[in-house]
Amino acid sequence: MRRAVISPVRERRASVVADGSRLNTLIAPVAMASPAAGSTQTARYERKREAILEAAAALFNARGLAGTTIADVAKAVGLTTTSVTYYYRKKEDLAAACLMRAIGAMDDILSEAEADGRSTPAERLTRFVRLYFSHLADTAAGRAPQLINFWDLRGMTGPQGLGPMQAFVALFRRMRQLFQAGRPVFSRNDQNARAHLVFAAVIGAKTWVRRYETDDYPRAADRFAEVLIGGLAGAGAVWSPIAVDLQRPSPQRTRPDAAEVSREAFLRAATELINENGYRGASVDRISARLNVTKGSFYHHNATKDELVGDCFERTFEILRDAHRAVHAMGGDGWTKTCALACALVRHQLSDQGPLLRYSALAAAPADRRAELWATSERLTERTAGLISDGVADRSIRPVDAVVAAEILMGLINAAAELQKWSPAATEATCAELFVRPLFVGVFAG
8 A cells, every 4th residue: 555645845735625626725935945956955954854844743742832942843853943943933833834744644645545536435534544544653663754733723823823724624625525425415514513523533543543553553444434434323223312411510700790700710711712722822811811800810719820721631531520420320221321421521512511621732731740631531531432342242332443432432522622613503402413423323324
Protein backbone atom coordinates (compact mmCIF):
# COMPACT_ATOMS: atom_id res chain seq x y z
CA MET A 1 0.00 0.00 0.00
CA ARG A 2 1.44 3.36 -0.97
CA ARG A 3 1.93 5.80 1.89
CA ALA A 4 0.26 9.20 1.67
CA VAL A 5 2.94 11.81 1.02
CA ILE A 6 3.26 14.60 3.54
CA SER A 7 3.57 17.81 1.58
CA PRO A 8 5.52 20.81 2.88
CA VAL A 9 3.63 23.92 3.98
CA ARG A 10 1.74 25.13 0.94
CA GLU A 11 0.97 28.69 0.00
CA ARG A 12 -1.76 27.43 -2.32
CA ARG A 13 -4.01 24.45 -1.71
CA ALA A 14 -6.89 22.99 -3.65
CA SER A 15 -9.85 23.11 -1.34
CA VAL A 16 -13.45 21.98 -1.64
CA VAL A 17 -16.34 24.31 -0.99
CA ALA A 18 -19.88 23.43 0.00
CA ASP A 19 -21.06 22.49 -3.51
CA GLY A 20 -18.10 20.14 -3.99
CA SER A 21 -16.29 22.19 -6.65
CA ARG A 22 -12.54 22.75 -6.35
CA LEU A 23 -11.01 26.16 -5.89
CA ASN A 24 -7.43 27.31 -5.63
CA THR A 25 -7.57 29.09 -2.31
CA LEU A 26 -4.73 31.44 -1.54
CA ILE A 27 -3.36 30.83 1.91
CA ALA A 28 -1.23 33.66 3.23
CA PRO A 29 2.43 32.66 3.52
CA VAL A 30 3.40 31.83 7.08
CA ALA A 31 7.18 31.68 6.62
CA MET A 32 9.92 34.01 5.47
CA ALA A 33 10.72 33.87 1.76
CA SER A 34 13.11 31.00 0.98
CA PRO A 35 16.34 31.35 -1.01
CA ALA A 36 16.36 31.04 -4.77
CA ALA A 37 15.15 27.63 -5.98
CA GLY A 38 17.71 25.06 -7.11
CA SER A 39 20.58 26.23 -4.95
CA THR A 40 22.41 24.24 -2.28
CA GLN A 41 21.29 26.93 0.10
CA THR A 42 17.65 26.15 -0.80
CA ALA A 43 18.03 22.46 0.08
CA ARG A 44 19.65 23.37 3.38
CA TYR A 45 16.87 25.88 4.07
CA GLU A 46 14.15 23.30 3.42
CA ARG A 47 15.82 20.66 5.60
CA LYS A 48 16.15 23.11 8.46
CA ARG A 49 12.59 24.31 8.06
CA GLU A 50 11.27 20.74 8.13
CA ALA A 51 13.30 20.05 11.26
CA ILE A 52 11.83 23.14 12.91
CA LEU A 53 8.28 22.15 11.96
CA GLU A 54 8.68 18.60 13.22
CA ALA A 55 10.19 19.70 16.54
CA ALA A 56 7.52 22.36 16.97
CA ALA A 57 4.70 19.90 16.26
CA ALA A 58 6.03 17.50 18.90
CA LEU A 59 6.32 20.29 21.47
CA PHE A 60 2.88 21.76 20.69
CA ASN A 61 1.36 18.28 21.05
CA ALA A 62 3.07 17.65 24.38
CA ARG A 63 2.67 21.09 25.96
CA GLY A 64 0.01 22.92 24.00
CA LEU A 65 0.45 26.25 22.25
CA ALA A 66 0.46 28.14 25.53
CA GLY A 67 3.19 25.99 27.03
CA THR A 68 5.65 26.18 24.13
CA THR A 69 8.01 29.01 23.21
CA ILE A 70 10.20 29.75 20.19
CA ALA A 71 13.17 29.21 22.49
CA ASP A 72 11.90 25.68 23.30
CA VAL A 73 11.73 24.86 19.59
CA ALA A 74 15.18 26.34 18.96
CA LYS A 75 16.67 24.21 21.74
CA ALA A 76 15.01 21.07 20.37
CA VAL A 77 16.70 21.49 16.96
CA GLY A 78 20.00 22.87 18.24
CA LEU A 79 19.50 26.39 16.86
CA THR A 80 19.44 29.83 18.38
CA THR A 81 16.12 31.60 18.82
CA THR A 82 17.19 34.13 16.20
CA SER A 83 17.75 31.32 13.69
CA VAL A 84 14.20 30.05 14.19
CA THR A 85 12.70 33.54 13.89
CA TYR A 86 14.41 33.84 10.49
CA TYR A 87 11.93 31.20 9.33
CA TYR A 88 8.96 32.11 11.53
CA ARG A 89 8.85 35.54 13.15
CA LYS A 90 6.35 34.60 15.86
CA LYS A 91 5.23 31.44 17.63
CA GLU A 92 1.80 31.90 16.03
CA ASP A 93 3.40 31.86 12.55
CA LEU A 94 5.13 28.60 13.44
CA ALA A 95 1.92 27.06 14.82
CA ALA A 96 0.05 28.10 11.67
CA ALA A 97 2.71 26.44 9.50
CA CYS A 98 2.46 23.25 11.56
CA LEU A 99 -1.32 23.23 11.20
CA MET A 100 -1.17 23.77 7.43
CA ARG A 101 1.32 20.91 7.19
CA ALA A 102 -1.01 18.58 9.14
CA ILE A 103 -4.06 19.61 7.12
CA GLY A 104 -2.08 19.04 3.94
CA ALA A 105 -1.23 15.50 5.03
CA MET A 106 -4.87 14.74 5.85
CA ASP A 107 -5.91 16.20 2.51
CA ASP A 108 -3.45 13.93 0.68
CA ILE A 109 -4.74 10.85 2.51
CA LEU A 110 -8.34 11.76 1.68
CA SER A 111 -7.42 12.31 -1.97
CA GLU A 112 -5.86 8.86 -2.16
CA ALA A 113 -8.92 7.33 -0.51
CA GLU A 114 -11.15 9.01 -3.10
CA ALA A 115 -9.01 7.96 -6.08
CA ASP A 116 -11.34 5.15 -7.14
CA GLY A 117 -14.47 7.02 -8.21
CA ARG A 118 -16.43 3.76 -8.50
CA SER A 119 -16.09 2.84 -4.83
CA THR A 120 -18.96 3.22 -2.38
CA PRO A 121 -18.88 5.78 0.47
CA ALA A 122 -18.29 2.95 2.95
CA GLU A 123 -15.36 1.65 0.88
CA ARG A 124 -13.86 5.14 0.66
CA LEU A 125 -14.20 5.66 4.40
CA THR A 126 -12.57 2.29 5.10
CA ARG A 127 -9.68 3.12 2.75
CA PHE A 128 -9.26 6.54 4.35
CA VAL A 129 -9.12 5.00 7.84
CA ARG A 130 -6.57 2.38 6.74
CA LEU A 131 -4.35 5.01 5.10
CA TYR A 132 -4.62 7.29 8.11
CA PHE A 133 -3.70 4.53 10.58
CA SER A 134 -0.87 3.51 8.25
CA HIS A 135 0.45 7.05 8.49
CA LEU A 136 0.12 6.94 12.29
CA ALA A 137 2.14 3.70 12.27
CA ASP A 138 4.83 5.37 10.15
CA THR A 139 4.96 8.25 12.61
CA ALA A 140 5.19 5.93 15.62
CA ALA A 141 8.01 3.99 13.93
CA GLY A 142 9.91 7.15 13.01
CA ARG A 143 9.33 6.71 9.27
CA ALA A 144 7.23 9.89 9.01
CA PRO A 145 7.38 13.20 10.87
CA GLN A 146 5.02 13.95 13.72
CA LEU A 147 2.09 16.21 12.83
CA ILE A 148 0.53 18.76 15.14
CA ASN A 149 -2.82 17.99 16.72
CA PHE A 150 -5.72 20.30 15.87
CA TRP A 151 -6.40 21.04 19.54
CA ASP A 152 -5.26 24.66 19.57
CA LEU A 153 -6.77 25.61 16.20
CA ARG A 154 -9.67 27.54 17.72
CA GLY A 155 -7.32 29.17 20.19
CA MET A 156 -5.49 30.94 17.35
CA THR A 157 -7.74 33.97 17.18
CA GLY A 158 -5.21 36.29 15.49
CA PRO A 159 -4.59 36.67 11.73
CA GLN A 160 -2.30 33.62 11.69
CA GLY A 161 -5.24 31.39 12.52
CA LEU A 162 -7.36 32.43 9.54
CA GLY A 163 -5.60 30.34 6.88
CA PRO A 164 -5.49 27.11 8.92
CA MET A 165 -9.15 27.49 9.93
CA GLN A 166 -10.22 28.01 6.30
CA ALA A 167 -8.20 24.97 5.23
CA PHE A 168 -9.62 22.87 8.08
CA VAL A 169 -13.18 23.82 7.11
CA ALA A 170 -12.41 22.87 3.50
CA LEU A 171 -11.13 19.50 4.72
CA PHE A 172 -14.31 19.00 6.75
CA ARG A 173 -16.38 19.72 3.64
CA ARG A 174 -14.48 17.05 1.75
CA MET A 175 -15.27 14.58 4.52
CA ARG A 176 -18.91 15.64 4.31
CA GLN A 177 -19.03 14.53 0.68
CA LEU A 178 -19.12 10.93 1.91
CA PHE A 179 -22.74 11.58 2.90
CA GLN A 180 -23.82 13.51 -0.21
CA ALA A 181 -24.15 10.66 -2.68
CA GLY A 182 -26.01 7.39 -2.85
CA ARG A 183 -28.84 6.11 -0.70
CA PRO A 184 -30.25 7.05 1.72
CA VAL A 185 -30.32 10.76 0.92
CA PHE A 186 -29.21 12.72 3.99
CA SER A 187 -30.25 16.27 4.79
CA ARG A 188 -27.53 18.91 5.14
CA ASN A 189 -27.92 18.76 8.94
CA ASP A 190 -27.44 14.98 8.88
CA GLN A 191 -24.43 15.34 6.57
CA ASN A 192 -22.80 17.88 8.88
CA ALA A 193 -23.48 15.89 12.06
CA ARG A 194 -22.21 12.61 10.59
CA ALA A 195 -19.13 14.24 9.07
CA HIS A 196 -18.35 15.80 12.46
CA LEU A 197 -18.78 12.41 14.14
CA VAL A 198 -16.40 10.70 11.70
CA PHE A 199 -13.85 13.51 11.60
CA ALA A 200 -13.73 13.78 15.40
CA ALA A 201 -13.31 10.01 15.73
CA VAL A 202 -10.46 9.98 13.20
CA ILE A 203 -8.63 12.90 14.79
CA GLY A 204 -9.09 11.40 18.26
CA ALA A 205 -7.64 8.04 17.17
CA LYS A 206 -4.20 9.60 17.11
CA THR A 207 -4.28 9.79 20.91
CA TRP A 208 -5.36 6.25 21.81
CA VAL A 209 -3.87 4.13 19.01
CA ARG A 210 -0.45 4.53 20.63
CA ARG A 211 -1.33 1.75 23.09
CA TYR A 212 -1.05 -0.72 20.16
CA GLU A 213 2.07 -2.22 18.66
CA THR A 214 2.64 -0.63 15.25
CA ASP A 215 2.19 -4.05 13.61
CA ASP A 216 -1.36 -4.05 15.02
CA TYR A 217 -2.36 -0.64 13.63
CA PRO A 218 -3.95 -2.24 10.52
CA ARG A 219 -6.13 -4.43 12.74
CA ALA A 220 -7.11 -1.41 14.85
CA ALA A 221 -7.96 0.48 11.64
CA ASP A 222 -10.27 -2.25 10.39
CA ARG A 223 -12.04 -2.56 13.74
CA PHE A 224 -12.38 1.23 13.91
CA ALA A 225 -13.94 1.45 10.43
CA GLU A 226 -16.14 -1.54 11.14
CA VAL A 227 -17.66 0.14 14.22
CA LEU A 228 -18.34 3.38 12.33
CA ILE A 229 -19.93 1.64 9.36
CA GLY A 230 -21.70 -1.25 11.08
CA GLY A 231 -22.73 0.48 14.30
CA LEU A 232 -23.26 -1.29 17.62
CA ALA A 233 -26.81 -2.64 17.38
CA GLY A 234 -27.17 -6.36 17.95
CA ALA A 235 -29.91 -8.46 16.37
CA GLY A 236 -33.28 -7.15 17.49
CA ALA A 237 -31.86 -4.03 19.19
CA VAL A 238 -34.22 -1.06 18.97
CA TRP A 239 -33.11 2.56 19.10
CA SER A 240 -35.26 3.98 21.88
CA PRO A 241 -32.89 5.53 24.43
CA ILE A 242 -34.12 5.95 28.00
CA ALA A 243 -33.72 9.48 29.36
CA VAL A 244 -31.25 9.89 32.21
CA ASP A 245 -31.29 13.05 34.31
CA LEU A 246 -27.87 14.50 35.14
CA GLN A 247 -28.74 17.37 37.42
CA ARG A 248 -25.87 19.61 38.48
CA PRO A 249 -25.59 22.69 40.72
CA SER A 250 -26.85 25.85 39.05
CA PRO A 251 -24.10 27.68 37.12
CA GLN A 252 -25.71 31.02 37.98
CA ARG A 253 -24.88 33.38 40.82
CA THR A 254 -26.04 32.23 44.22
CA ARG A 255 -28.69 34.99 44.12
CA PRO A 256 -29.59 37.23 41.17
CA ASP A 257 -28.66 40.35 43.14
CA ALA A 258 -25.60 38.92 44.88
CA ALA A 259 -22.04 39.98 44.24
CA GLU A 260 -20.87 36.47 45.05
CA VAL A 261 -20.50 33.99 42.16
CA SER A 262 -20.92 30.26 42.67
CA ARG A 263 -18.03 27.88 42.21
CA GLU A 264 -20.02 26.10 39.50
CA ALA A 265 -20.26 29.38 37.57
CA PHE A 266 -16.46 29.76 37.53
CA LEU A 267 -15.99 26.16 36.46
CA ARG A 268 -18.53 26.42 33.65
CA ALA A 269 -17.19 29.76 32.36
CA ALA A 270 -13.63 28.47 32.31
CA THR A 271 -14.74 25.26 30.58
CA GLU A 272 -16.59 27.17 27.87
CA LEU A 273 -13.65 29.47 27.18
CA ILE A 274 -11.08 26.66 27.08
CA ASN A 275 -13.30 24.73 24.65
CA GLU A 276 -13.80 27.82 22.47
CA ASN A 277 -10.32 29.36 22.52
CA GLY A 278 -7.92 26.82 23.95
CA TYR A 279 -6.05 27.03 27.21
CA ARG A 280 -4.24 30.23 26.25
CA GLY A 281 -7.44 31.93 25.11
CA ALA A 282 -9.13 31.31 28.45
CA SER A 283 -7.34 34.07 30.32
CA VAL A 284 -8.20 35.27 33.81
CA ASP A 285 -9.44 38.51 32.23
CA ARG A 286 -11.78 36.65 29.87
CA ILE A 287 -13.14 34.34 32.54
CA SER A 288 -13.79 37.33 34.82
CA ALA A 289 -15.42 39.30 31.99
CA ARG A 290 -17.74 36.43 31.10
CA LEU A 291 -19.00 36.38 34.69
CA ASN A 292 -18.92 40.18 34.98
CA VAL A 293 -16.66 40.07 38.03
CA THR A 294 -13.29 41.60 38.84
CA LYS A 295 -9.94 39.84 38.74
CA GLY A 296 -9.92 40.27 42.49
CA SER A 297 -13.08 38.18 42.70
CA PHE A 298 -11.46 35.54 40.48
CA TYR A 299 -8.46 35.22 42.79
CA HIS A 300 -10.73 35.20 45.80
CA HIS A 301 -12.22 31.93 44.51
CA ASN A 302 -9.18 30.48 42.72
CA ALA A 303 -5.55 30.41 43.76
CA THR A 304 -4.37 30.18 40.14
CA LYS A 305 -5.78 29.62 36.69
CA ASP A 306 -4.04 26.21 36.58
CA GLU A 307 -5.88 25.16 39.71
CA LEU A 308 -9.19 26.19 38.13
CA VAL A 309 -8.42 24.19 34.97
CA GLY A 310 -7.61 21.13 37.07
CA ASP A 311 -10.92 21.53 38.87
CA CYS A 312 -12.70 21.84 35.49
CA PHE A 313 -11.40 18.39 34.65
CA GLU A 314 -12.56 17.04 37.99
CA ARG A 315 -16.03 18.50 37.32
CA THR A 316 -16.12 16.79 33.91
CA PHE A 317 -14.95 13.47 35.34
CA GLU A 318 -17.57 13.58 38.09
CA ILE A 319 -20.34 14.18 35.52
CA LEU A 320 -19.13 11.14 33.58
CA ARG A 321 -19.15 9.09 36.79
CA ASP A 322 -22.66 10.31 37.59
CA ALA A 323 -23.83 9.15 34.17
CA HIS A 324 -22.32 5.69 34.65
CA ARG A 325 -23.89 5.36 38.10
CA ALA A 326 -27.29 6.36 36.71
CA VAL A 327 -27.31 3.87 33.83
CA HIS A 328 -26.06 1.01 36.01
CA ALA A 329 -28.82 1.76 38.54
CA MET A 330 -31.60 1.67 35.94
CA GLY A 331 -30.91 -1.92 34.85
CA GLY A 332 -31.43 -3.41 31.42
CA ASP A 333 -29.07 -4.92 28.88
CA GLY A 334 -25.78 -3.48 27.63
CA TRP A 335 -27.37 -1.85 24.57
CA THR A 336 -29.97 -0.04 26.69
CA LYS A 337 -27.36 1.24 29.15
CA THR A 338 -24.87 2.31 26.49
CA CYS A 339 -27.53 4.17 24.50
CA ALA A 340 -28.72 5.93 27.67
CA LEU A 341 -25.17 6.87 28.68
CA ALA A 342 -24.27 8.39 25.31
CA CYS A 343 -27.53 10.32 24.93
CA ALA A 344 -27.44 11.69 28.48
CA LEU A 345 -23.90 13.01 28.13
CA VAL A 346 -24.38 14.48 24.64
CA ARG A 347 -27.58 16.19 25.77
CA HIS A 348 -25.72 17.51 28.80
CA GLN A 349 -23.12 19.03 26.47
CA LEU A 350 -25.82 21.11 24.76
CA SER A 351 -27.80 21.92 27.91
CA ASP A 352 -27.66 24.98 30.15
CA GLN A 353 -25.48 22.94 32.50
CA GLY A 354 -22.91 21.95 29.88
CA PRO A 355 -20.40 21.73 28.45
CA LEU A 356 -17.84 19.17 29.53
CA LEU A 357 -14.20 20.12 29.19
CA ARG A 358 -12.75 18.84 25.93
CA TYR A 359 -10.00 16.26 26.36
CA SER A 360 -7.77 18.38 24.11
CA ALA A 361 -7.14 20.59 27.14
CA LEU A 362 -5.19 17.74 28.73
CA ALA A 363 -2.11 18.77 26.73
CA ALA A 364 -2.09 22.12 28.51
CA ALA A 365 -3.24 20.91 31.92
CA PRO A 366 -1.10 21.85 34.93
CA ALA A 367 2.15 19.91 34.57
CA ASP A 368 2.00 18.42 38.06
CA ARG A 369 -1.49 16.99 37.43
CA ARG A 370 -1.33 16.04 33.75
CA ALA A 371 -0.41 12.37 34.23
CA GLU A 372 -3.07 11.92 36.90
CA LEU A 373 -5.75 13.52 34.67
CA TRP A 374 -4.78 11.36 31.68
CA ALA A 375 -5.00 8.25 33.85
CA THR A 376 -8.46 9.22 35.08
CA SER A 377 -9.74 9.83 31.55
CA GLU A 378 -8.40 6.43 30.46
CA ARG A 379 -10.09 4.68 33.39
CA LEU A 380 -13.43 6.25 32.46
CA THR A 381 -12.99 5.11 28.86
CA GLU A 382 -12.25 1.58 30.12
CA ARG A 383 -15.43 1.77 32.19
CA THR A 384 -17.35 2.57 29.01
CA ALA A 385 -15.63 -0.34 27.27
CA GLY A 386 -16.88 -2.59 30.08
CA LEU A 387 -20.44 -1.43 29.44
CA ILE A 388 -20.08 -2.28 25.74
CA SER A 389 -18.53 -5.65 26.62
CA ASP A 390 -21.57 -6.40 28.75
CA GLY A 391 -23.75 -5.69 25.70
CA VAL A 392 -21.65 -7.99 23.52
CA ALA A 393 -21.93 -10.72 26.16
CA ASP A 394 -25.72 -10.46 26.40
CA ARG A 395 -25.93 -10.10 22.57
CA SER A 396 -27.76 -6.78 22.64
CA ILE A 397 -24.62 -5.27 21.05
CA ARG A 398 -23.12 -7.07 18.09
CA PRO A 399 -19.56 -8.47 18.37
CA VAL A 400 -17.23 -5.46 18.16
CA ASP A 401 -13.89 -4.49 19.66
CA ALA A 402 -15.19 -2.98 22.90
CA VAL A 403 -12.06 -0.90 23.52
CA VAL A 404 -12.11 0.67 20.05
CA ALA A 405 -15.88 1.23 20.26
CA ALA A 406 -15.48 2.90 23.67
CA GLU A 407 -12.80 5.25 22.32
CA ILE A 408 -15.09 6.26 19.45
CA LEU A 409 -18.03 6.71 21.82
CA MET A 410 -16.03 8.85 24.26
CA GLY A 411 -14.77 10.84 21.28
CA LEU A 412 -18.35 11.41 20.18
CA ILE A 413 -19.30 12.69 23.64
CA ASN A 414 -16.24 14.93 23.63
CA ALA A 415 -16.98 16.26 20.12
CA ALA A 416 -20.57 17.14 21.07
CA ALA A 417 -19.17 20.27 22.72
CA GLU A 418 -18.59 21.63 19.19
CA LEU A 419 -21.56 20.02 17.46
CA GLN A 420 -23.52 23.26 17.00
CA LYS A 421 -20.55 24.88 15.24
CA TRP A 422 -20.73 22.24 12.49
CA SER A 423 -24.45 21.42 12.62
CA PRO A 424 -26.31 24.56 13.83
CA ALA A 425 -29.66 22.76 13.86
CA ALA A 426 -28.51 20.48 16.69
CA THR A 427 -30.24 21.15 20.01
CA GLU A 428 -30.55 19.41 23.33
CA ALA A 429 -33.81 17.89 22.05
CA THR A 430 -32.52 16.76 18.62
CA CYS A 431 -28.88 15.81 19.26
CA ALA A 432 -29.56 12.17 20.18
CA GLU A 433 -31.27 11.42 16.87
CA LEU A 434 -28.97 13.64 14.80
CA PHE A 435 -25.58 12.81 16.31
CA VAL A 436 -25.70 9.79 18.62
CA ARG A 437 -27.95 7.43 16.68
CA PRO A 438 -25.62 7.22 13.60
CA LEU A 439 -22.86 5.68 15.72
CA PHE A 440 -25.21 3.09 17.18
CA VAL A 441 -26.81 2.02 13.89
CA GLY A 442 -23.95 2.90 11.47
CA VAL A 443 -23.01 6.24 9.96
CA PHE A 444 -24.41 5.36 6.51
CA ALA A 445 -27.68 3.92 7.83
CA GLY A 446 -30.91 5.78 7.24
